[in-house]
Amino acid sequence: MGKISPVAAKYIIHTTIEIDGVVDRPDVIGAIFGQTEGLLGSDLELRELQRSGRIGRIEVSTDTRSGRTQGAIDVPSSLDKAETAIIAAALEIIQRIGPCTAKIQAKSIEDVRVSKRTFVVERAKELLRDLQTTSMPDSQELADEVAYSVRVMEIQEYGKERLPAGPAIDESEEIIVVEGRADVLNLLKHGFKNAIAMNGTSVPETIISLCKKKIVTIFVDGDRGGNLIVKELTSLLADVDYVTRAPDGKEVEEITQKEIHKALRSRISGEQSKLETPKVEVERKPKFFRPAQTQRTSGFVRKAFLSQDYKQKFKGMLENLVGTRGAQVLDQKLNTLGKVPISELATTIKSLNNTAYAVVFDGVVDRDIAMAAESANVKFLVGMDSKVRPNECRCNVLTVGNL
Numbered sequence: 360m361g362k363i364s365p366v367a368a369k370y371i372i373h374t375t376i377e378i379d380g381v382v383d384r385p386d387v388i389g390a391i392f393g394q395t396e397g398l399l400g401s402d403l404e405l406r407e408l409q410r411s412g413r414i415g416r417i418e419v420s421t422d423t424r425s426g427r428t429q430g431a432i433d434v435p436s437s438l439d440k441a442e443t444a445i446i447a448a449a450l451e452i453i454q455r456i457g458p459c460t461a462k463i464q465a466k467s468i469e470d471v472r473v474s475k476r477t478f479v480v481e482r483a484k485e486l487l488r489d490l491q492t493t494s495m496p497d498s499q500e501l502a503d504e505v506a507y508s509v510r511v512m513e514i515q516e517y518g519k520e521r522l523p524a525g526p527a528i529d530e531s532e533e534i535i536v537v538e539g540r541a542d543v544l545n546l547l548k549h550g551f552k553n554a555i556a557m558n559g560t561s562v563p564e565t566i567i568s569l570c571k572k573k574i575v576t577i578f579v580d581g582d583r584g585g586n587l588i589v590k591e592l593t594s595l596l597a598d599v600d601y602v603t604r605a606p607d608g609k610e611v612e613e614i615t616q617k618e619i620h621k622a623l624r625s626r627i628s629g630e631q632s633k634l635e636t637p638k639v640e641v642e643r644k645p646k647f648f649r650p651a652q653t654q655r656t657s658g659f660v661r662k663a664f665l666s667q668d669y670k671q672k673f674k675g676m677l678e679n680l681v682g683t684r685g686a687q688v689l690d691q692k693l694n695t696l697g698k699v700p701i702s703e704l705a706t707t708i709k710s711l712n713n714t715a716y717a718v719v720f721d722g723v724v725d726r727d728i729a730m731a732a733e734s735a736n737v738k739f740l741v742g743m744d745s746k747v748r749p750n751e752c753r754c755n756v757l758t759v760g761n762l
Contacts, residue, residue, distance in 0.1 A: 369436065370437075376429065376431065381426060419431075448465065518565030524543060525555070533553060534553050535555070539556050539558065539746050541723045562592065562596065570598035577592055578604075579605070581606050599632075
């Protein structure tokens with residue numbers, strides 16, 4: 360007998376069957392063909408319809424319990440709606456199968472094309488979603504990407520501490536000392552090639568040496584953390600010539616060219632800054648700044664041994680994340696626990712119940728992320744840059760410069 364391909368069927372007749380006795384599948388098939396023979400005329404003879412491929416393979420499933428058989432019959436059809444409905448109704452005239460009484464009831468006629476159409480719509484949605492996420496960027500995005508690449512190419516590592524710096528440190532009579540790599544990148548973006556970052560360490564020797572030879576401007580964020588840095592540097596270094604700050608509440612890495620020029624024009628002398636910098640009381644420090652004893656007892660985290668293998672893996676992950684503004688959360692074997700946007704990173708770290716060992720992300724390690732990681736016992740925070748100094752966090756903070 361001929362068969363109809365399932366993909367060619369337009370409809371499927373779904374029926375149920377109840378039999379007072381025990382029968383096999385061939386008995387059911389034989390009853391269907393035998394008891395409908397000659398009932399509907401030659402045009403709707405089931406055997407001929409199956410030979411011509413207009414009725415497909417009849418599927419019968421049965422289950423026998425306590426001497427009774429129940430099951431289902433599915434009949435694929437490529438006939439039109441009316442003819443398919445006639446075939447479905449004809450199945451209900453079967454009252455005996457073998458020696459047993461039987462009852463067949465047509466439950467529904469499934470339009471296979473509706474199911475296919477639903478699949479097409481859902482698949483189209485997935486394809487469109489993928490297309491939108493991988494579509495060609497607009498002109499501004501291309502320009503930003505090229506500009507960022509140029510800035511990254513211009514940035515260099517300076518001195519034995521490999522501090523992030525612009526390319527004009529040696530030839531410039533004046534230099535600008537900032538907090539981190541992101542600050543240097545923003546200044547490079549706006550044409551300032553003589554900036555160098557402290558990179559989160561406490562007054563590197565390279566900075567001390569440059570202060571003795573160059574005209575130095577300390578450029579810090581317009582927040583309380585910036586005041587702390589100014590206070591520390593001006594108390595430790597006698598060679599700080601000028602001090603300036605970003606506008607209140609803003610960071611050097613995010614301000615515009617106009618704001619940078621305004622800040623540099625309004626810089627004040629190092630001596631004057633000592634008088635104007637607000638006094639920072641120890642008891643009013645946020646909990647992020649820990650007393651000396653706590654810093655010493657938590658030092659083992661910062662000095663945790665980092666193998667070359669782990670360092671290479673962190674570096675590779677960080678390079679893959681560049682431009683994504685995403686984060687990768689890892690367990691102790693550096694298996695990925697999940698990937699999230701940076702905006703959701705702090706919340707995600709807190710929700711992992713101390714299972715996160717390391718976090719690698721395309722962004723700057725700030726105090727909020729560091730505090731969340733510290734509370735979740737994260738051992739390594741790896742970012743493009745850091746605004747957190749080692750003595751402010753029990754996590755081991757790594758940046759591009761460290762890798």
